[in-house]
Amino acid sequence: MAIIKATNVYKTYDTGKIQVKALRGLDLEVQKGDMIAVMGPSGCGKTTLLNCLSGLDDLTDGKVLIEGQDIHAMKDNPRTEYRAKKMGFIFQSFNLLPVLTAVENVELPLLVSGMKTKEAKQKAEKALDLVGLMDWKDHKPSEMSGGQQQRVTIARSLVNDPTIVWADEPTGNLDTKNSLEVMDLLLELNKKNKQTFVVVTHDPAIGKKCKRIIEMRSGVIAKEFSN
Amino acid sequence: MDTTSFCLSFLVVIIIVIIAALALTNRIIFKMALRNFTRRKVQSVIVIAGLMIGTAIISSSLVVRDTMINTFEVDVYRSLGEVDEEIWGTETWTNALYYKYFSESIYDSISRNLTKLPEIDGVAPVIDDNGAVFNLNTMLGEPSAALLGLDSSVMRESSFGDLDGNGYYTDSLAEDEIAINSRLAEDMDASVGDEVQLSYGAKDPDNPMGTSFMKKNFTVAKIILEEDLYGKANYNQRKTIFFELDTLQNLFNRPREINKIWISNKGDYREGEKYTSDVNQTIKEELDNAIGISDLGLDFHSFDGNLVLSSTTTGIFPLQQAGHLLEAAKNSNATVMKGLMVPAITLNNLPIFGLNVMGVVSNDPVGPQIEDNSIYFLESVATTYGITNGSSVEIVTMNLEGIQTQTELQVFILPTEFEGMMPDEIRAVTLGVVDFDTSQYMLHGGAYSELMASFVMVSGLDNVTMDQLKDSVTEEMNEDLDSTILNLEVHELKSDNVEAAREGGEGLGTLFMIFGMFSIIAGVVLIINIFVMLSEERKSEMGMARAVGMKGKHLVRMYIFEGSLYAFVAAIVGALLGLFFGWAIIYAFEYIFQSIEEFGEESFNIPFYFTWTSIFVAFSIGLFITFITIIFASTRISKLNIIRAIRRIPEPRPPRAKKRVIYSGIIVVIIGLFLISMAFSTEDGGYYLAGLPLVILGFSIIAHKWVSIRAAMTAAGLVILFFMFGPIEFSFMEDWDFSGMTSFVFSGVFSVLGAILVVMFNSNILLNGLQKIFGRGKSTRAVLKTAISYPMDNKFKTGMTLGMFALIIFTVTVIAMIASMQASQGDMMLEQQSGGYDIIGVTNPRTPFENLTLETLPPELQNKVDQIEVLSQSIVTIIDYDREEVHITTYGQPIDTAKIEQYQLIGVSESFMENNGYSLLEWDEERYETERDAWNALDDNSSLCIVDGTKLAFSGISVGSPPPDFGGVYIGSKIVITDMGGQNRTRELEVIGIMDQSFFINAIIIKKDVVKNEYGGVDSMFVAKLKSGEDADAVAKEFEKNYLEHGLQTFDMKGIINTILSLSNNIMYLMEGFLGIGLLVGIAGIGIISYRNVIERRQQIGMLRAIGFKKSMVTKSFLIETSFITILAIFLGIILGIGIGWQIYKDGFQDSGVGFVIPWANLLIISVIAYIATLIFTIYPSLKASKIPPAEALRYIE
Incomplete structure (x- = not known):
């Protein structure tokens, strides 16, 4: 059974003056444990697709089932709770809270889920250890390099043992060496934890590392490859 | 335009020219600034709202000043009419001052020459005396009516003119007729045709220095309305009887004698005053020439x-x-x-x-x-x-x-x-x-x-x-011979009174301005905060701009342009808003005064009035303050690392102080030392309270080279607080004045600074504590973490916000405490000030009581009065004092430089000494065990005296105990008094007690026999205690009626004290309300900061929403953050306010026996209002932010 099933998904941005059709009747299925790369030129709708599939953004039309549940049919609170428990997010610009240390950033999703502080901290440290940043746990984002920050983001995205990890240009702000390191880390985790990864990227080198590549053009899937 | 306005106009023009020149040469930068200004309209409105409040406070203070000056001035014009200068002299007759009579020939001579001058359009001979009048129809009277004799022929031909604007002159009165003003008519319920009896003192034909007391009946022929008398002879707005001059001369047995000359300068009653300085010397010369x-x-x-x-x-x-x-x-x-x-x-x-x-x-x-x-x-x-x-x-x-x-x-x-x-x-x-x-x-x-x-x-x-x-x-x-021989002087009546009116209005305006100083300081802090925030928010833009070739100075200019736009709009809006605040204050003032019966609704109108000059001055000062602050903030924020700015990475903190920091520490120490030296030279303790914290802070900045910033700043904060509140008193401070407004302002600013340093540099302790206490709930852990981490991460911004709000709460707390302590002093003061007596009566000293005792009172009064004490009065001057020990002052000046002041020598009987309830602030406790013993000692030794409370205070009836350390006489002082009649009756008196009251002004109290036998004192005053349940006001009126011939005027002592107390309390409440305007600064400040936080953190909100923050959690996070700052600020403000309040209590209230009062209910209301208002400002943007779909928030780029 597909863990993600999107059917005839439309997303239109209405800016008042013009309407931008970002997704135009897109269909997609992702199997559990898959690691797929969503590729395509700027403005083709990659990030929009990720946002719509993860429930961060609303659909204009269509349906998205995650583990068979219509995520867009949920109200905001259950949808948020679902995200907190089942999903992890990695963003291009890291999106760490600048006022928190690495470990505090990582433990935040656990605290949101109601975990006790001590337990959350232990788990967060474990996650940081997993991404090789144990020595940096008490540093704030501003004191770390881009690669390190992205590793913290990865640790944060995995700390709650999510079913699906959404990664939007996870290497977009990194140099080649760091990019490959981060990607290898994601692959390793995918292999180890059998978690599903949806990675939005425009970097073919990154795409190549994924099992499946979806290429988008103007809001629809233009091509699909398997590695 | 006065000098201040001219300088400010010049400054404003300079600013505009500089900005315009810079804008013309930096068009693209100006365009960017303009775009930023109009980019987010709501934000611009909020920023302007925050910036304008300081200007509004200045503007409102100036409007209050304008209105008060105008009210007082109008009162002067209304009272004096065309009279610009007066010639008169005084004579001392036993114990009161009277206008001295002189020959009308002096007027003839002066008038002949003065009327030739182009600046003078009227000179008139006048008799201005007083007498008691009684309406035989209504049986109501006035013990001290003004008797004004005017020469109609002179009035008619000069600018003084008629009395009612309708051609009425006193020469239309028959010998047995009088004209009265409506004020007097109301008092004795008189109508035209009523017969009144006038009691007056006429010259004794047998004794040229004596007075015979006469009575004569008159018919009221004319009642002149107050409004018709405006600008006429409604002199001093007294209750007046008008006579033709020669009628009064005959009545007083003083043919060809007058006691005043009125002079009117050219122009109407407003314009004349301008010529006073031109004509004063000529009038004096003419007066000297006229005397033979x-x-x-x-x-x-x-x-x-x-x-x-x-x-x-x-x-x-x-x-x-x-x-x-x-x-x-x-x-x-x-x-x-x-x-x-x-x-x-x-x-x-x-x-x-x-x-x-x-x-x-x-x-x-x-x-x-x-x-x-x-x-x-x-x-x-x-x-x-x-x-x-x-x-x-x-x-x-x-x-x-x-x-x-x-x-x-x-x-x-x-x-x-x-x-x-x-x-x-x-x-x-x-x-x-x-x-x-x-x-x-x-x-x-x-x-x-x-x-x-x-x-x-x-x-x-x-x-x-x-x-x-x-x-x-x-x-x-x-x-x-010159005029001094007759004691005649030219009095620049109108210009002096107009000057006094201006000073009075100026004083009130300044008072409001000083009280508003805290809000203005808070406003400056807010401006800095706003600009630092704007810069934070635009950091990446600025980095980009720098990367593409814009220099640091261009960024400064961009901010200055944008800031100037804010400053201009805010200064205009603030100056106009100040009009409204000013109106509200005036309205409140009028309401307070009118609500007090004694003043009456009609007699206390304060017409709202302002000048555009004041509004312009407020605009200019507001603009200037904002502009300077903006330049400072712009320079600070333009120094950035391009890459860190683009990537929004915070500037790293230097691990140890650099040379530059050490230099700045040295500069702070130097400024502090300079201020302390100012304290030594001016004896104003306020400078010490500013200087010492700066020295401490400066040393801490220097110490930062060797210790951590946290240790340095915490130590600085603690030491500052210790000096502010600890029992630190050095001997060199003994004579310093810590009661001035500078002390209040600086102690507020620097104790808040001390507290903020301690709190901000130890925030982790606070944070951990809060998390332990409140972080137990499932969802609250994450919310609390983010809510507290943000403010604690940006210590500068949070510190500024906390300081701004705490400062305002501090001020409001202190004023609320003073107001409560003053109010709770009421009953005690009532007893102290009245001495337990209900009524005080004073007669015309020419007609003293002859044998006033309880037994000689009329039967209807005997039933109501429980005790009566007759006091003797005479007037003396202090000619010498114990120079080595005593710095005797009259109204705060050393006696050597003060004008000779008259003191009341009050003689008291043995029974007064035994029975009076006046407590003594201090007495010679070594010699006299109790206060009563000190009172009784006066009877045994006629070289002892007790002085009244005003000897230590300023003048008039002051509410609150006089400060005990004020440099007046004290126990053991020796004063040498002499009579005013030139008889050289000198006597050395030793002060053995100081009364805790200020009802008798400038009084030296000794044994009655001495006053009567040696100083010609007469029984012209009494105090009476009534039987319980008697209405003091009614009995007082009954006294007046029974002793009308003596010109008796009575006062319901407790009523008057109550009036003064309630007036003073209400004015304190008004001040409290005015300071409430400062709360607006704080609330607006926190509102702006919350609004900006929401915008600044949109992306982060998106991320939080993505990882599982519900909408409500986002809102809660912001609300907790605001609450954290607001509650901490309220807490600090109240604690520090109570600390200063305690010191004020110790210095000013403790001695009077009042308990230390903390107006918790009042403070709670203020705190809750302030807190809720800030929450309201936060709820809207945070609700709005939480509603944005996470994807949109993540996408958000400003």
Whole structure:
């Protein structure tokens, strides 16, 4: 059974003056444990697709089932709770809270889920250890390099043992060496934890590392490859 | 335009020119600034709202000033009308000051010359006196009505004009008619046609210095309405009776005498004042020229071919005034005889009437040679009284002030040849002849004084005739005389009053400005915060701009352009908003005054008034403050690392202080030391309170080189707080004044700074504590973490916000505490100020009580009065004091430089000493165990005195105890007093007590007998305690009615004190309300910060939403953050406020026995209002933010 099933998904941005059709009747299925790369030129709708599939953004039309549940049919609170428990997010610009240390950033999703502080901290440290940043746990984002920050983001995205990890240009702000390191880390985790990864990227080198590549053009899937 | 406005206009023009020039040469940067300004309209509005409040406070203070000046000025114009200057002098009559009468010929002479001047359009002779009036129809009266005599012919021809604007003049009154103003008519419920009885003092034909009390009935012929009298002769807005001048002169038995000259300058009643300085000198010269020997009451006449100079009015004159005659007589070898007639009242204890002891001395060797201490009786008198040659007699004589002297003299019988030389009219009133010196003693009672004479007779001249001598001496004397001899002065009445009005208004405006200072400081902090925030938010843009080639100075300019736009709009809006605040304050003022019965609704109107100059000044100051702050903030924020800015990475903190930081620490220390040195030179403790914290802070900045910033700043904060609140007092501070506004402002600012340093650099302790306490809930852990981490991460911004809000709460707390302590002082003050008495009564001293006791009261009063104490009054001057120990001051000035002030010498009876309830602030506790013992000591020792509370305070009735360390007299001070009548009745008094009241102003209280017997005191005052349940106001009126002829005026003491207390309390509440405007700064500040936080953190909100933050959690996070800052600020503000409040209590209230009051309810209300208002400001943006779909928030780029 597909863990993600999107059917005839439309997303239109209405800016008042013009309407931008970002997704135009897109269909997609992702199997559990898959690691797929969503590729395509700027403005083709990659990030929009990720946002719509993860429930961060609303659909204009269509349906998205995650583990068979219509995520867009949920109200905001259950949808948020679902995200907190089942999903992890990695963003291009890291999106760490600048006022928190690495470990505090990582433990935040656990605290949101109601975990006790001590337990959350232990788990967060474990996650940081997993991404090789144990020595940096008490540093704030501003004191770390881009690669390190992205590793913290990865640790944060995995700390709650999510079913699906959404990664939007996870290497977009990194140099080649760091990019490959981060990607290898994601692959390793995918292999180890059998978690599903949806990675939005425009970097073919990154795409190549994924099992499946979806290429988008103007809001629809233009091509699909398997590695 | 005054100098301030001119300088400010100049400054504003300079600013505009600089900005315009920069804008023209940096068009693209200006365009960017303009775009930023208009980019987010809501934000711009909020920023402007925050920036404008300081300007609004300045503007409102100036509007209050304008209104008050206008109100006072209008009052002056209303009172004085066309009168710009006045000529009058005063005379002391026993214990009160009166306008001295002088000859109308002085007016004739002055008027003739002055009316020729183009600047003067009216000179008028006036009598301004008073009397008691009683309406026989309504049985209502006024004990002290003004009696104004005007010369209609002069009024008609000069600018003074008519009385009612309708051609009414007093010459239309018949001899038995009067015109009254409506104020008086209302008081005695009088209508036209009513018959009234006037009691007044007329000149005694038998005793030129005496007064006979007369009564006469008049019919009210005209009532002149107040509004018609506006700008007319509604002089001082008193209750006035108008007469034609000669009617009043006849009534007073003073033909051709007046006691005032009115002068009107050209222009109407507003414009005239401008010419006062031009004409003042001319008027004075004319006045000096007009005065001749006849005005002294001196005249030459011939007697048996001899030239005699004598007094035509008082019977005696200072011998010094005969100086020219004596000189001329000496030059022509003439014989001179000087004589003095002293009225005798008893001879060997037998009363005698109409006989005088005549003292003579002559340079004629063949004249009578009279032994010292002897009296040469006229034979006929000796026979009548059975006095024999060689015996001794005891004679009591009395001078014009009524002071008696007893003298024992050896008796001789005057040889008949000498008696035969006396003119019959002299012989008829002479008891006997004594030596001239002896007669001086009999007049003055042994005290040194000016030599007086009744006549000086010159005979046997060489070279000149008597007429020639008379003419030349008269000419010399006239030339020599100036207005001081008559004590006449030119009073610049209107300009002085207008000046006082301006000072009064200025003072009130300044008071508001000082109280608003905290809000203005908070406003400056807010401006810095706003700009730092704007820069944070635009950091990446700025980095980008720098990357593409924009220099740091361009960024500064961009911010200055944008800031100037905010500053201009905010200054305009603020200045106009200040109009509204000003109106609200005036409205509240008017309401407070009108709600007090005694002032009445009609009599206390404060018409709202402002000048555009004030609005412009407020605009300019507001603009200037904002502009300077913006330049400072812009320079600071433009220094950025391009890459860190683009990537929004915070600037790293230097691990240890760099040289630059150390230098800045040294500069702070130097500034601090400079301020401390100012404290030494000015003795204003406020500078110390600013200087010391700066020194501490400066050293901490330097210490940062060796220790962590946290340790350095925490230590600085703690030491500052210790110095502010700890028991630190150095001996060199003893004389410093810590009660001024500078102390209040600086202690507030720096204690808040100390507290903020401690809190901000130890925030982790606070944070952990809060998390332990509140972080137990499932969802609250994450929310609390983010909510507290944000403010604690940006310590500068949070510190500024906390400081701004805490400062305002601090001020409001202190004022609320003072107001409560003052209010709770009420009952105690009532008792202290009234001495337990209900009514105080004061008579016209010319008509004192004769035998006022409980038993002699009319029966209807006897039933209501429980106790009555009659006090004697006289006027004295302090001429010397114990210089080594005492810095005696009159109204705060050393006595050496102060004008001679008059003090009331109040004589009290034994029963008053025993029964009065006036407590003593201090007394000689070593000698007297209790306050009562100190009071009773006055009876045993007539060289002891107790002084009133105002000797230590300023002037007037002051509410609150005078500060005990004020440099006035204190226990053990020796003061030397003398009478005002020139009789040199001096006496040294030792102060053994200081009263804890200020109802009797400038009073020196001693034993009654001394006041009456030695200082001519009369029983002109009483205090009465009523039986319980009696209405003090009603009984007071009944007293007035019964003693109307004495001109008795009574006051319900407790009523007056209550009025003053409630007025003072209400004004404190008004101040509290005014400071509430500062709360708006704080609330607006926190609102702006919350709004900006939401915008700044949109992306992060998106991320939080993505990882599982629900909408409500986002909102909660912001609300907790705001609450954290607000509650912490309220807490700090209140704690520090209570700390300063405690010091104020110790210095100003503890001694008066009031308990320390913390107005919790009041503070709670203020805190809750402030807290809720800030939450409201936060809820809207945070709700809005939480509603944005996470994807959109993540996408958000400004």
